[in-house]
Amino acid sequence: MAILSGSGRVAGIVGWPVTHSRSPRLHGFWLDRHAIDGAYVPLAVRPEQFATAIRGLVAAGFAGCNVTAPHKLSAFEICDAVDESAHRAGAVNTLVFSDGRITGSNTDGYGFLANLRAHGIEVMDGPALVLGAGGAARAVAAALLGAGIDVTIANRTRAKAEALARDLPGLRIVDWQHRGTALADQALVVNTTSLGMSGHDPLGLDLSQAPDKLVVADIVYVPLETPLLAAARGRGLRAVEGLGMLLHQAVPGFHAWFGVRPQVDEELRRFVAAGLIAQ
Numbered sequence: 001m002a003i004l005s006g007s008g009r010v011a012g013i014v015g016w017p018v019t020h021s022r023s024p025r026l027h028g029f030w031l032d033r034h035a036i037d038g039a040y041v042p043l044a045v046r047p048e049q050f051a052t053a054i055r056g057l058v059a060a061g062f063a064g065c066n067v068t069a070p071h072k073l074s075a076f077e078i079c080d081a082v083d084e085s086a087h088r089a090g091a092v093n094t095l096v097f098s099d100g101r102i103t104g105s106n107t108d109g110y111g112f113l114a115n116l117r118a119h120g121i122e123v124m125d126g127p128a129l130v131l132g133a134g135g136a137a138r139a140v141a142a143a144l145l146g147a148g149i150d151v152t153i154a155n156r157t158r159a160k161a162e163a164l165a166r167d168l169p170g171l172r173i174v175d176w177q178h179r180g181t182a183l184a185d186q187a188l189v190v191n192t193t194s195l196g197m198s199g200h201d202p203l204g205l206d207l208s209q210a211p212d213k214l215v216v217a218d219i220v221y222v223p224l225e226t227p228l229l230a231a232a233r234g235r236g237l238r239a240v241e242g243l244g245m246l247l248h249q250a251v252p253g254f255h256a257w258f259g260v261r262p263q264v265d266e267e268l269r270r271f272v273a274a275g276l277i278a279q
């Protein structure tokens with residue numbers, strides 16, 4: 001059981017809204033597992049109150065926090081220093097407070113790559129196609145490029161893909177309607193759009209031209225098995241679910257705030273997945 005004394009370490013997640021966040025359940029599992037004197041709390045903060053709230057957390061002695069929509073750009077701006085991952089992604093999801101200073105990073109790209117590795121997949125095996133050009137696409141594409149991969153992006157709104165390509169040198173673009181034929185040259189395809197999420201249309205992606213070695217990753221994790229992943233498995237392709245990325249992206253923050261590098265394992269995955277089903 002986690003303990004909470006007057007000298008406990010406290011972190012949390014700042015979002016608006018924040019009710020949908022799985023992070024309190026995830027970090028709460030690790031706090032219990034390691035019997036840590038500390039807490040991780042959800043914090044609903046309106047956009048116009050973001051800077052005041054963060055300064056308040058620093059003043060109140062918080063160890064840091066995660067930041068989710070719509071605050072990831074404001075979080076970048078409030079930092080005294082940001083690391084390379086935040087620079088590449090142009091957004092911050094993890095803040096660490098130390099001696100009154102705020103340091104920011106973006107762990108989404110790390111989480112994505114760590115999840116692939118946990119599935120025994122080495123991204124160096126070939127080029128990747130990223131579908132989408134939103135915040136998550138930026139972090140995933142930046143991490144893949146940083147790992148030395150050739151990355152092509154396809155997005156419904158081409159102007160957003162072009163904006164991303166301006167920020168991430170080396171990123172190629174293919175038209176959204178050509179995403180199926182573009183698969184022929186890829187080792188990895190990643191869905192970073194919201195298509196396939198519960199309540200959204202499925203992602204239409206014709207896998208018939210896909211090479212047999214193609215790895216199909218979806219970062220959508222509600223449902224766990226998206227129509228894209230089901231179609232990939234049906235074609236005999238390797239499929240990687242999005243929940244693992246969520247679990248892995250939480251590791252660096254927990255380590256920084258609570259001093260323990262936690263494990264991502266099947267027990268954690270089942271615990272967080274059960275929370276998704278219950279909602």
Ligand SMILES: NC(=O)c1ccc[n+]([C@@H]2O[C@H](COP(=O)([O-])OP(=O)(O)OC[C@H]3O[C@@H](n4cnc5c(N)ncnc54)[C@H](OP(=O)(O)O)[C@@H]3O)[C@@H](O)[C@H]2O)c1
Nearest residue numbers: 132133134135136137156157160192193194219242245246
């Ligand atoms: N597993 C994880 O840890 C993790 C982390 C972050 C995000 N996610 C998931 O990733 C997804 C995207 O998140 P985000 O923050 O990047 O969202 P976002 O910034 O709002 O971007 C949404 C993306 O989806 C595309 N899209 C939306 N509706 C579409 C449609 N009908 N047809 C084609 N494209 C469509 C958008 O294209 P346009 O530019 O054309 O609008 C855009 O590229 C969400 O499902 C989120 O839950 C998972």
